Amino acid sequence: MRVLVGVKRVIDFAVKVRVKPDKTSVVTDNVPHSMNPFDEIALEEAVKLKEANHAKEIVAFSLGPAKNQEILRTALAKGADKAIHLEVDDATYQKVEPFHVAQAIAKLAKDEKFDLVFLGKQAIDDDANQTGQLVAGFLNWPQATFASKVETEGTSHLKVTREIDGGLETIKVKLPAVLTADLRLNEPRYATLPNIMKAKKKPIDKKTPKDLGLDLTSQTEVLEVSEPPTRKGGEFVEDVPTLVKKLKEKGAL
């Protein structure tokens, strides 16, 4: 089984995001970035499949500007065998949508005959939760999203436990398929020194949108980006009767 893992470079999870004064987007200059946490989890699961001899090769993919190389190097250090970088300039990247990324991944999956496309369930910057589903749609492949457990069923199927509103749902999908990773699937490993050194020798193939016949026409337009309303401070009350009165006033009781 050959696995294609999509990885996105996002503002680091721990960073407090600030909106630009012109309300067009968030501040990214001089802000720490790292691999989207759900993509880390997807990559970790793919590497585990390889270590269990269920997968033969893991290829990491990222669409983005030159800086995305760093994320691909991380993916290589964490167990991917090869990487593909679909490079676009910063200005173009601002307008890239899940729709475009999904097209690129679908094309690669088809052309290079991957058996499994493994993505994070959503990116922590746009929270779109669309790419995996779109890829499955473009390829007409089965999809198992929000995976919290992945098991093999012979060499032709995967048994996937999914996190859904009501609890857990277990489904069986026939390969080739698209999976998206949820939080509880696994705990990603660190990039160890020996693996970081080995990763330097692993190849990163460069591709352009033209190579994949990718049409980057925008489907949507961002009108405004603004912060959520600031939380107002609470107030102290003197005694329980006052508390009850206030709660009633606010309609909580």
Next chain:
Amino acid sequence: MFKLSKRLFSTLKFKRGDFARLVDSDITHFESIVGKENVKTTELDLYNTDWMKSFKGNSTCVLLPQTAQQVSAILKHCFHRYLAVVPQSGNTGLVGASVPVFDEIILSTSKLRNNFNLDLSSGILECDSGFILEELESRLAPQGYIMPIDLGAKGSCLIGGNVATAAGGIRFIRYGSMHSNVLGLQVALADQNGTLLELGTGLRKDNSGLHSHHLFVGSEGQLGIITGIKMLVAPKPTSICSMWLGTDSFEKCQKILREAKTKLGEVLSAFEFLDAETLRCLKENENLDKPLETASKYNLLIETSGSNPVHDMEKVDGFLSYCLENELAKDGILAKNQTEASYLWKLRETATLALMHDGYVYKNDVSLPLKYYYELTDVVRERLGDKAIRVINYGHLGDGNAHLNITTKKFSQEVYDLLYPFIYKWVTEKGGSISAEHGIGQLKKPYIHLGKHEKELSLNKELKKIFDPKGILNPYKMIDL
């Protein structure tokens, strides 16, 4: 949470000095200075007890002034009445310097927190001494600055105490000591006027007289009370990188330090050490797993801070390649996001707390020439055999400062006698310091003479007499009159 551990110092049985005792008219007078709500006479356990719960005083009065003028008025009154005073900042010290021994009045600086003034171009902060360190850090961050010190107690310690104890911490290797950063102090003296004095100017360069403000850095409340501070703060780095290396030879640790200084150069911002026993303690007591798959006797946590991630990563890459290729490190990891980096730092920062679960901790904080840094740990381990639960060593290897900690279930006089004065003598013989960061306070007072010339100690006494003529500030501790 933790039971009050047995106080150990039968060796420290002093008599109470002949200071006056508090009477009602003193309380009334204090109330007129700071306001009734800022004079506490009940529920004083937290103020009377140190963080380690090793020392407990019997003060019946805690004062909470909000201005330097109020501090001055309090000290003036105490001078005239001959009342002993313990200046108390965050009360996070580890040597019992911040709590009373008898019934000394506690003067808490925790409400001295009005004035805050940051000069953005010079990077000079002027503020009252009662701000919590972490609070200062949060206020500086949006302006693009950080405090030059960072320590485990940051959520509770106050900047005045940090200055009075010359606090060290994790950023020391990059930003230097409190001496490097303090440019001026406002102090209140315990003299007949409660004199408020501005020492130093808050300018980067000023050679217009003796640099008296530096006397107060690390003075442990012996010379006066610090009410205001002018200090350098550092530009906030935008690119931070954390890595963990494992090696089995201490000699290699020293070589790695040397390589870090040359190859990482000006972006090196932390170089911390944890031995395997520390990691075992973290796992057993806090269920924190070690970050490396392989077990390593010695672990290094190294951080770089800079303004250009590409530049910094190149340096880090060169450094890590060198360490691996030359077999200085046998394993290691590079944190790839802030969550991973936070975990590595969590291990280092939780070490102190993890120890407490064992029961009783004999804490040591020593500076040693690097070649002896770990030797003491092995020597103590052998000396104690199975009398201790564990002997662990973690600390600021980059500064030659080791936190050697021994734990037992309960305080044991036998273990204590095996450790002291043995450790202090060993350290001073090897040219080290018995207290790198933590200070003297009550804990190390019996050993303050080790490795010191008589004349130095008598000069310190003379200095104290000049600043604190009646000796009412923090008696029974670092300097006796």
